[in-house]
Amino acid sequence: MTREFSRHKPIYKQIMEHICQDIVRGVYVCGNKLPSVRELAIEVGVNANTIQRVYQELERDEIVVSKRGQGTFITEDEERINVLKEEMKKEIVQRFITDMMKMGFTYDEMLTTIKEEAKNGDSSESSL
């Protein structure tokens, strides 16, 4: 109900990312129907046009297919989903590494930091 969106990024992109994450994690499977534009708009508390843009962009990326009168569906192309997962992973990893390097950290320090986090805050994994 309350919208937990970062103001620092377009809402439609945040929603796109969220959907892609669900696809990649297997919450949505190939061929699954997504909520309708109006349904999802109400659910996440944004305008229907914003959701339309989300689906439009996802269709341009060949992640979903929209059919008038029927709905919007995850692509049947399983390989496309695998590629998506690799793309998303690469983007996240690259940004992490370049950001850390810009601060002067080495690969070893990056690894050590993540290992530290794994020891302490691994509660976030079991809570999901």
Next chain:
Amino acid sequence: MTREFSRHKPIYKQIMEHICQDIVRGVYVCGNKLPSVRELAIEVGVNANTIQRVYQELERDEIVVSKRGQGTFITEDEERINVLKEEMKKEIVQRFITDMMKMGFTYDEMLTTIKEEAKNGDSSESSL
């Protein structure tokens, strides 16, 4: 000269980040004078008001101190810089971990991926 700014983030924040990275890497030392508002504006190719906002926000964060008629300087408080470095590091690491977890990756997979990148693309480190 040509402005290499991401359209996805306010320019003033990108400049803020760049300055903070330089501070944390030791390019700027405590007490150092930063370029004047007008100088930096020309250098990076943006409006002077944008730089003013950069320095204003950095002063609000107690990273720099502005003195009328003299210039803008890195804080003398060395501890503040240490805290800044920890804050920046934590934000980057946390975002990386949560993003990867949202995609369903484990800590082990995160570490493996970074090790892979360290083997291949370690040219970026020597080139700096």
Next chain:
DNA sequence: TTAATTGTACTAGTTTAATAGTACACTAAT
């Protein structure tokens, strides 16, 4: 055919980041 649900298109308005230009205030050097 009719009604309901879906995606799609269009116009108008608000908010924020950034630009552009001007003016003022303070400091240091001459």
Next chain:
DNA sequence: ATTAGTGTACTATTAAACTAGTACAATTAA
């Protein structure tokens, strides 16, 4: 006192993201 360089303040304008509302098009089921 004057000048140059600095930070600061203000107004107006532009562009993009998002909102709001309405209307149209295609599919499905009754």
